[in-house]
Amino acid sequence: MGKIDLWKKYCLFYEKSFSEQLAYNKERMKKYFEKWRKTDLAKKLRCTDVKDFKDVPITFYSDYSMLAEFENRINNVVKRNPRKKGELLWQYYMRLGREAGAFLDRYMVEPFYFCAKTTGTTGASKWVAHGRTFYENFSKGTAATITIACSDDWGETKLEDGDTALNITAPVPYISGWGAVAFQNHLKLLPPLEVTDNLKDMKRKFLLLLKAIEKGNKIDVGGGIGSLFYMICKYFVNPEEFYGELYRSMQFGVKKMLLLLKLGLLKLHRKERRDISEYLPFKGIIIGGMEAQLYLEFFRREFRLDPLQGYGSTEAGNLMRGDPDRKSDLVPDLRTDYLEFMTEDGEIKDLDELKKDRVYDLIVTPFGSILFRYDMGDLFRVVDFRDDGMPILAFEGRKETILDIYGYYRVTPRILVKALDKAGLKSSDKWAVTKLLEPKEHLCFLMEKTWGYSEETAERLIFNSLLEIHADFRKYVKDFGIKKPSDAVRVEYLRPGAFMRYSAKKARMGAPLGQYKPPQVIPPNRIEVYETLRSA
Numbered sequence: 001m002g003k004i005d006l007w008k009k010y011c012l013f014y015e016k017s018f019s020e021q022l023a024y025n026k027e028r029m030k031k032y033f034e035k036w037r038k039t040d041l042a043k044k045l046r047c048t049d050v051k052d053f054k055d056v057p058i059t060f061y062s063d064y065s066m067l068a069e070f071e072n073r074i075n076n077v078v079k080r081n082p083r084k085k086g087e088l089l090w091q092y093y094m095r096l097g098r099e100a101g102a103f104l105d106r107y108m109v110e111p112f113y114f115c116a117k118t119t120g121t122t123g124a125s126k127w128v129a130h131g132r133t134f135y136e137n138f139s140k141g142t143a144a145t146i147t148i149a150c151s152d153d154w155g156e157t158k159l160e161d162g163d164t165a166l167n168i169t170a171p172v173p174y175i176s177g178w179g180a181v182a183f184q185n186h187l188k189l190l191p192p193l194e195v196t197d198n199l200k201d202m203k204r205k206f207l208l209l210l211k212a213i214e215k216g217n218k219i220d221v222g223g224g225i226g227s228l229f230y231m232i233c234k235y236f237v238n239p240e241e242f243y244g245e246l247y248r249s250m251q252f253g254v255k256k257m258l259l260l261l262k263l264g265l266l267k268l269h270r271k272e273r274r275d276i277s278e279y280l281p282f283k284g285i286i287i288g289g290m291e292a293q294l295y296l297e298f299f300r301r302e303f304r305l306d307p308l309q310g311y312g313s314t315e316a317g318n319l320m321r322g323d324p325d326r327k328s329d330l331v332p333d334l335r336t337d338y339l340e341f342m343t344e345d346g347e348i349k350d351l352d353e354l355k356k357d358r359v360y361d362l363i364v365t366p367f368g369s370i371l372f373r374y375d376m377g378d379l380f381r382v383v384d385f386r387d388d389g390m391p392i393l394a395f396e397g398r399k400e401t402i403l404d405i406y407g408y409y410r411v412t413p414r415i416l417v418k419a420l421d422k423a424g425l426k427s428s429d430k431w432a433v434t435k436l437l438e439p440k441e442h443l444c445f446l447m448e449k450t451w452g453y454s455e456e457t458a459e460r461l462i463f464n465s466l467l468e469i470h471a472d473f474r475k476y477v478k479d480f481g482i483k484k485p486s487d488a489v490r491v492e493y494l495r496p497g498a499f500m501r502y503s504a505k506k507a508r509m510g511a512p513l514g515q516y517k518p519p520q521v522i523p524p525n526r527i528e529v530y531e532t533l534r535s536a
Contacts, residue, residue: 120512133368
């Protein structure tokens with residue numbers, strides 16, 4: 001068998017100009033809409049007679065009542081049918097999914113093929129139904145993303161068929177698990193699915209992976225959700241700090257005493273710090289998740305290569321990723337979805353109508369899915385344009401993670417990360433922000449103290465950073481006559497290990513996977529997260 005050119009197989013489409021890609025995307029949407037008009041979903045939305053897909057109303061998850069019925073059916077089918085011996089999770093959900101989801105065929109452009117479940121980051125987990133076209137697009141998009149992550153320039157990649165990829169993703173039925181299934185066609189997974197599909201929790205998977213790396217198993221491609229991959233890297237960069245954080249997060253008991261012994265042995269046999277690339281000589285790194293920007297600089301510094309940022313979702317698959325020469329940016333993938341963008345005023349814009357520095361709400365129509373003109377609830381800022389006109393985007397945050405102070409200024413995760421970076425407080429990911437109303441509306445930062453500043457000094461540093469980078473914040477300070485930084489920004493240091501204890505508590509409570517880690521921006525309507533974190 002000849003050597004497979006992965007770039008040629010998966011990435012040639014991206015070499016086309018923006019105008020060519022957009023023309024393909026629009027033509028595909030036009031044909032897709034003609035088929036969609038004949039579905040029962042179109043009837044439900046009273047859209048069988050509309051002539052243009054732009055006359056179809058924007059939809060939300062609540063519009064898909066049939067998915068609530070599917071959730072009941074898949075849960076019942078799973079209860080009645082245990083996994084067979086040796087059956088992998090993807091085989092299991094393929095087998096049971098069709099039984100539970102056949103009734104959805106009439107709502108879709110093509111027959112139901114597989115189901116995926118969200119991690120529940122912003123609430124309860126949701127189930128989504130997709131067809132074979134979606135799966136094929138998702139598989140190709142996943143392979144293309146990994147290929148580009150290992151590329152230094154257009155037209156080439158260091159990735160080879162048969163290379164080894166780090167497997168720390170959440171398993172099927174989560175979309176990341178389906179991604180692992182997709183790229184195992186070309187890559188060996190470490191740990192393999194045969195092992196990870198039978199592990200009950202992420203902790204065992206994590207420890208198994210660390211042992212495999214320490215034994216010298218070579219891994220060519222790494223990454224995943226930024227916070228989890230960051231934790232793995234910290235183990236190799238500074239094992240004393242890693243175990244120290246774990247020790248401080250634990251309640252008194254035998255396990256804590258054993259960990260104290262481990263810490264003592266580490267200090268006694270302290271070795272010269274080894275370069276992390278000696279353990280993990282990656283050809284490429286992919287970082288995803290809503291907080292990816294927090295970790296990019298750490299990975300860039302430690303591995304001396306540019307991580308590729310990716311953005312995808314359970315609802316829409318591979319939506320955006322960096323280019324070989326702009327890996328930290330986000331460029332739309334026009335093979336998988338039709339993308340539209342909604343302004344604050346509710347006006348819908350096409351991709352070629354976007355303006356620089358404007359923020360838009362993303363609307364998606366994934367080809368081959370049950371969803372149509374679906375509001376993702378994710379905001380993106382246009383930061384630049386390629387020479388051919390392709391918009392370059394940055395994730396601004398979810399709509400519910402925008403904090404509004406008296407209607408004068410707003411902060412998003414992107415602004416907060418930028419402010420902490422400028423304040424010199426970006427060396428930790430153990431912080432969260434919310435809006436408190438007393439004694440008057442202000443930003444409250446909950447942090448573990450990983451630097452030498454007092455709470456008052458940290459408040460002043462963050463306050464000054466916001467003054468420098470945020471014009472509306474400057475106006476607020478001037479118009480409200482703010483003199484003391486603490487009138488606008490409060491910092492509260494938590495007990496060491498609070499964030500780990502929070503995660504452990506959520507796991508014990510059986511919370512959805514996406515809620516194990518507290519959100520960086522805590523919406524005011526989820527104040528219980530703030531209270532739980534403070535008491536952890």
